[in-house]
Amino acid sequence: MRSVLDLVKAGQLWTLPPRPDRAAAARQVLHVHSMRIQPDCTILELAGEIDMLTTWLLAERLDEHLSEEVRLIVLDLSDVTFLSAGGLNVLVIADDYARARGVTISITGCGGLVRVFEMAGLRERFHFVADHQSLVDQC
Incomplete structure (x- = not known):
């Protein structure tokens, strides 16, 4: 199975390809x-903005952790100030990839960003939790 980053690169995402600059x-x-x-x-x-400049960075980091032996990845979005459609697409691709491997991706700290998930019709797709401490207790 191809990695999240490979899937992002193969798709028609509004993202700028990674280059050193x-x-x-x-x-x-x-x-x-x-x-x-x-x-x-x-x-x-x-922390920061997930936009067309940074979606590949998010995909890269998710790849790193999905290649490890994990069963749960918690994304804490508490300090995310912007989430683009491309960022949502990376999360969907990563979630598909994770589910195929038996890994759960949970999201916490959404605040106002939960509205972005709702508007995109993705609210029910992801597992949202109030805080990551409750998930730590389940691990």
Whole structure:
């Protein structure tokens, strides 16, 4: 099965392909911090904007963690200030990829971003939780 990043590259996403000059700019716009909270559970804290410049960075980070032996990835969007349609598409692709491997992607810290998921018809697709502590307890 192809990786999330490969699937993103193959699709017709509104994203700018990664290049060294764009990579530095993307990392200034979107920060991704990961924490392995249990041997099979990881939290990815995202901060900044998920747009056409940074979607590939999100896909790359999701790829890294989906290639590990995990059963749960929690995306903390508490500090995300913008989520584009391309960002939503990356999340859908990653969720499909994760489900095929028996991995759950849960989302926390959405705040006002939950409206973006609702408007896109994706509210029921993803597992939203109030905070990641409740998921840590389940791991």
